[in-house]
Amino acid sequence: MPISITNPLQSTYIFITIFVIGLILTIRKKDENGFSKSITQELKGFAILAIVFAHIGYYLTTDNQFLFQLSIGAGVGVNLFLFLSGYGLTISSIAKKPTMLQFYKNRLEKLYVPMLFTLLLFISLDFFILNKTYSLLYIGQSFLGFFPHADLFTDINSPLWYFTFIIFYYLLFPIVFYRKQPWVSGIILFVISYLLILSNPAFLQNVIYLYRTHFIAFSLGVFVAGIVTKYKRSLLESRIKHALHKIEIHKILKNIAYWIFIGILLWTIGYTAYYSNVGQQYFIEQTTSLITCGALILLFLISKYESHLLYWFGIFSYEIYLLHWPIMARFDIFYRFFPAWFATVAYLGFFILISWLMQKTIVFLEKRYL
Secondary structure (H helix, E strand, O other), X not given: XXXXXXXXXXXXXXXXXXXXXXXXXXXXXXXXXXXXHHHHHHHHHHHHHHHHHHHHHHHHEOOOOOOOOOOOOHHHHHHHHHHHHHHHHHHHHHHHOOOHHHHHHXXXXXHHHHHHXXXXXXXXXXXXXXXXXXXXXXXXXXXXXXXXXXXXXXOOOHHXXXXXXXXXXXXXXHHHOOOOOHHHHHHHHHHHHHHHHHHOOHHHOOOHXXXXXXXXXXXXXXXXXHHHHHHHOOHHHHHHHHHHHHOOOOHHHHHHHHHHHHHHHHHHHHHHHHOOOXXXXXXXXXXXXXXXXXXXXXXXXXXXXXXXXXXXXXXXXXXXXXXXXXXXXXXXXXXXXXXXXXXXXXXXXXXXXXXXHHHHHHHHHHHHHO
């Protein structure tokens, strides 16, 4: 249930100070350019932190002032995950050319195994610690990956509405994927998603509002990946690069232009995150969120530095997403005993630890029994 926090603003400032110090101490010069795996992990790290902070600030505590500056980006975090999933699947499918059977086996296994692990964990903990049980129908559809509700305090794990949503795209992707023109696949996925939203099926009545505000991002990721791969293969790219190399720009002017662009991106991120149009028409809300996502992606792409702290949260982002809410909402071990800023720091470290243990446990079980 929601917890009360003493001095929420003071706790927020203390936590932000510690978090920023952590970011600064883990900043390193980039080794790679472009949309590298490292940047993808950093963006995932940013996304999962945005979601965790939002769940704490808006739903776990009784005072929204706590973590307010950090808790306004939950929708951006979800859209980042969806965009990166669509982009990554497209790039990988172009490079590796998996069969449909290989795609389903590899991708669905990566999604389902950790999810099933956490379901077993929380069903057991609920039963033995809270004396709480669920119907066989509810458990059965949960193990299938169908989560038609997102109630924070009655569902076994309310953030799992996202699991059903992403499985929908994973099931469709190899069917509609067109390797020669992958950007077409993004348009097809968008049309199918839009038709689903329009049909407003009864079995999704309790989560359709979430789908409405996030249904563009995955398709957009596929579309952008398709455009990028096509552009990379074109003669135009090499000509543009050759022309740019011939242009001599004074180093000081170049640096000024770079930092002005950084400033514009930071302003765009801050403005669209704060004035997010939440509660407006879903196209407006989603477009605003996607603008924030686009500015964030550009910022990470052009930055000369990377954060290892964000990178590590990105490595464990899926496990943290699966674990974080039930632990904090039903089995809180920090907020009830410690100041809010300390509890938040402790939870971030705890989530990294249990996510690492979860990954290691699953790998061990798969090697031994599968």
